[in-house]
Amino acid sequence: MRENVVEVNKLTKQYGKHKALDEVSFTIRKGSIVGLIGPNGAGKTTIMKILGGLAFPTGGEMKLYGAADEKGLNHARTRMSFMIETPYEKKNMTARENLEKQRLQKGIPDKKRIDEVLDIVDLKDTGKKAVKNFSLGMKQRLGLANALLGKPELMILDEPTNGLDPEGIVEIRELFRKLNKDEDITIVISSHILSELSLLCTDYIFINNGRIKGIFTSDELKAACSEYYLIDTDNNERAGAILTNDCGIGRLEVMEDGKIRIYDGLDDIRSISKKLYENGVIPTELSLNEVNLEDYYMKLVKDSEGKDV
Amino acid sequence: MFNIIRSQNYTLRRDMVVWIVFITLIVTPFLIPQYMPELGAEGLTVSAYFATQAMDFYFFVIYFCALILSCKAVASDASDKTINYEFLAGHNRNRIFCGRMLTAFLWGVVIMWLFSLYPVLVYELIYGWGRETDRWGILFRITMTLFPLIRICAFNVLLASLLRSAGKGIAVSYAMLMAGSLVASVLQELYNKDIILELGLTNMLWLISPGNHRNVVIDGKSITVFDTALSTEMTVKTIIISLTLAMVYILLAYAEFKRRDRD
Numbered sequence: 001m002r003e004n005v006v007e008v009n010k011l012t013k014q015y016g017k018h019k020a021l022d023e024v025s026f027t028i029r030k031g032s033i034v035g036l037i038g039p040n041g042a043g044k045t046t047i048m049k050i051l052g053g054l055a056f057p058t059g060g061e062m063k064l065y066g067a068a069d070e071k072g073l074n075h076a077r078t079r080m081s082f083m084i085e086t087p088y089e090k091k092n093m094t095a096r097e098n099l100e101k102q103r104l105q106k107g108i109p110d111k112k113r114i115d116e117v118l119d120i121v122d123l124k125d126t127g128k129k130a131v132k133n134f135s136l137g138m139k140q141r142l143g144l145a146n147a148l149l150g151k152p153e154l155m156i157l158d159e160p161t162n163g164l165d166p167e168g169i170v171e172i173r174e175l176f177r178k179l180n181k182d183e184d185i186t187i188v189i190s191s192h193i194l195s196e197l198s199l200l201c202t203d204y205i206f207i208n209n210g211r212i213k214g215i216f217t218s219d220e221l222k223a224a225c226s227e228y229y230l231i232d233t234d235n236n237e238r239a240g241a242i243l244t245n246d247c248g249i250g251r252l253e254v255m256e257d258g259k260i261r262i263y264d265g266l267d268d269i270r271s272i273s274k275k276l277y278e279n280g281v282i283p284t285e286l287s288l289n290e291v292n293l294e295d296y297y298m299k300l301v302k303d304s305e306g307k308d309v
Numbered sequence: 310m311f312n313i314i315r316s317q318n319y320t321l322r323r324d325m326v327v328w329i330v331f332i333t334l335i336v337t338p339f340l341i342p343q344y345m346p347e348l349g350a351e352g353l354t355v356s357a358y359f360a361t362q363a364m365d366f367y368f369f370v371i372y373f374c375a376l377i378l379s380c381k382a383v384a385s386d387a388s389d390k391t392i393n394y395e396f397l398a399g400h401n402r403n404r405i406f407c408g409r410m411l412t413a414f415l416w417g418v419v420i421m422w423l424f425s426l427y428p429v430l431v432y433e434l435i436y437g438w439g440r441e442t443d444r445w446g447i448l449f450r451i452t453m454t455l456f457p458l459i460r461i462c463a464f465n466v467l468l469a470s471l472l473r474s475a476g477k478g479i480a481v482s483y484a485m486l487m488a489g490s491l492v493a494s495v496l497q498e499l500y501n502k503d504i505i506l507e508l509g510l511t512n513m514l515w516l517i518s519p520g521n522h523r524n525v526v527i528d529g530k531s532i533t534v535f536d537t538a539l540s541t542e543m544t545v546k547t548i549i550i551s552l553t554l555a556m557v558y559i560l561l562a563y564a565e566f567k568r569r570d571r572d
Contacts (some may be wrong), residue, residue: 052397055570070401077399090391093323105316106398146394 002030003063005154006051013046013210020046022210023060026156028188028203033180035197036190037297038207044190045085047207048156052082081152083143083160091132093124098131099149101170106127106150116198117145120175122167136163144172148179160194173200180271194293207302225291229269231260231276232285239281246279247272259285313395314415315409317382321416324381330374337370338428354439355432359447360535364517367428368454371421372461372513373483379417379462380478383409384469388476393571406566410466410559417462422455425517442519446537448560453544455550457513458502463555467562512547552555 004243006028012020021043028034049055049064053073061068064076090098097115118124121141126134131142140163147155163170163192175202179185191197197204204221206214216224227244233239243249243262248274251263265272266288291299321327341363342353358364386392395405429451438444468485470477519535526532 049571052393053397053399054393056568074399074401077397078396080399082394082397084393084397085390089389090323090386091389092321092325095321095322097323101316102317102320102394102398105312105395105400107312208564 004028004063004068005030006188007063008047008060009053009062010060011047011050011057011062011197013043013050013055014034014058020210021050021057021161024207024210024212025060026212026215028186030046030186031106031180031184031200032155032186033176033200034186034188034203034205035194035201036188037192037197037209038190038213039192042044042207042208043210044272045158046210048082048158048188048190049085051156052084053077054078062120073112078150079152080154080156081147081150082158083147084156084158089131089134089142092130093135094128095126095138095145098142099145100145102149108150113149113151117148117215117295120148121145122171124222127132137165137168140164141168141172152175152185152189156188156192158188161191161193169196176200176246185268194297200295206297206300213300221296225293225296226263227266227288228261228263229266229272230285231259231262231283233243233260234284235280236260239283242276242279242281246275256299261289261297310400310404310408310411312531313400314412316395317409317412318415321378321382321412322383325386326377326381329418332378333370334374334562336426338367338431341366353432353436354441355429355436355444355447356439356441356535357518358428358432358443359517359537359550360439360522362518364428368425368514368517372486373416374424375421375461375481376457376465377475377479378421379413379465380475380482381530383466383475384473385471385475385479385557387469389486390510390572397569402567406563410562413466414462417465418455418458422451422458425451425454440532440534442535443537446519446539447517450519450537450539453516453539453547454513456547457516459557460551460555461513463558463562467558470566471563498519512543515543516547534551 004027006026007026009025010023011021011025012019012023024043024047037049037122038044046055050057051064062073062227065079066072067073067076089155090101093101095256096114099117103114103218117122118126121144123138123141123145126138131139134142140160144157144160147157153270160170164172173196175187176187180187189197189201202218204214204216204218205212206216231239236254238250240254240260243252243260247265249262249264253261253263255261256282262272269286269288321553346512347364384392392405395408396402400408429447465478465482468482472481516539519537521536522533524531525534528545
């Protein structure tokens with residue numbers, strides 16, 4: 001088991017009467033790529049701001065690389081990099097000047113590192129072009145270059161592919177994968193583009209209304225996003241009772257339109273339909289489907305309203 | 310902390326406004342005589358510069374330039390949130406605050422004070438000192454302006470830090486200067502007393518304005534000679550009040566910076 005680089009325990013952040021975070025707890029293992037998933041206003045950025053020292057928690061505790069005191073947290077942050085809300089940019093300066101300012105601020109002695117990171121994010125040919133003339137995608141790349149400048153061990157990135165074209169998204173995804181694999185950099189990415197994260201992440205943290213709604217490994221999420229049979233009958237209420245009592249289906253869900261989803265006994269669908277028929281319920285639809293990540297997330301948020309993990 | 314200072318200096322050196330400020334400070338001493346014919350009557354000596362209160366005008370320009378530079382050094386990157394990357398890089402808040410405050414003092418006090426010597430140096434080299442004022446008395450008065458500059462700079466650090474914007478800091482600081490001057494004038498009228506001088510609050514212009522003068526005849530020529538010596542009372546008040554207020558402003562700014570969340 002690899003060490004935890006981030007440990008958050010009952011972290012709470014209150015702005016007046018509004019609880020932006022409500023007793024949030026999770027850990028992040030070294031070497032993982034974690035997707036922090038939630039809709040706008042869910043609390044993703046607040047978590048990142050507290051981890052980065054921009055905001056103070058009103059309750060709970062956190063550890064970065066095992067340190068919990070202010071001095072230790074700040075030292076741990078020197079091993080990390082962040083890109084929160086807006087990518088780093090002084091609009092009247094060039095990409096190189098922006099990175100030089102950051103190099104001085106971070107105390108990085110090697111000037112060549114600027115060329116290296118500009119090369120990595122494909123901005124080396126921007127010359128004297130001021131950042132104000134960059135596209136949103138180029139600004140995102142500059143933000144990533146800044147995040148890579150200090151050779152971090154942990155990168156915390158808020159919507160890093162925002163504004164990138166599809167080709168750019170693929171490139172950045174491959175870059176993250178490479179950094180994670182070759183340099184063992186732990187990466188935390190917040191996003192609401194779930195399909196994009198599903199191709200990359202090893203762990204997932206679902207958050208909504210300041211509360212954790214689920215924490216999964218990639219395998220667990222794949223299992224959760226499993227296949228199901230969608231059943232519609234001439235009497236769905238009775239069908240539900242038969243499926244539970246006579247067929248022994250444990251994982252069953254009645255949808256808003258009355259149709260039933262069953263997640264167990266998928267190999268034995270023939271006997272299930274027979275049992276329904278024998279009990280006087282006529283199946284009118286019986287189809288094998290798969291829950292995608294978006295569906296699962298929506299279900300998770302909806303099911304766990306008021307309940308926390 | 311030194312990394313923060315180096316980084317801020319790097320940014321300020323690339324700021325167009327900073328260059329406009331410098332050009333203004335370089336050009337202004339030569340523009341003033343164009344609008345003050347009395348300055349040229351006896352030759353453009355340093356003494357004449359002080360005697361005709363041309364230096365007052367230059368210090369007024371310095372005041373505004375100090376205001377702009379100190380606000381920019383503290384909060385030019387607060388509105389675009391790029392200041393946040395100093396926190397995220399693991400610098401503790403004390404170091405970030407001290408780094409930015411020292412940058413503000415470097416640009417708003419040290420560099421501005423050096424600029425205050427610039428017309429003296431240039432006019433001395435070109436036209437000489439003149440007879441109306443005492444060289445060491447004037448230089449002592451200019452040296453003393455360091456203290457009000459420290460106070461002004463500290464006040465701007467507080468405003469820019471509270472408002473988290475260089476532009477807003479500049480605007481509010483200017484508005485408060487105007488309001489403060491107005492209130493001081495009214496109080497002065499009401500109590501018939503020199504409140505500005507007594508409190509030493511806005512005394513930068515007083516320091517470089519030699520007040521008392523008398524006419525003397527030298528080489529058969531009548532010359533107005535100025536009393537450039539600064540009273541002990543004025544010196545002490547300037548130092549104590551400027552430093553005390555600067556300390557209060559800095560402590561208030563620090564308390565806010567240390568405890569408040571960043572946007």
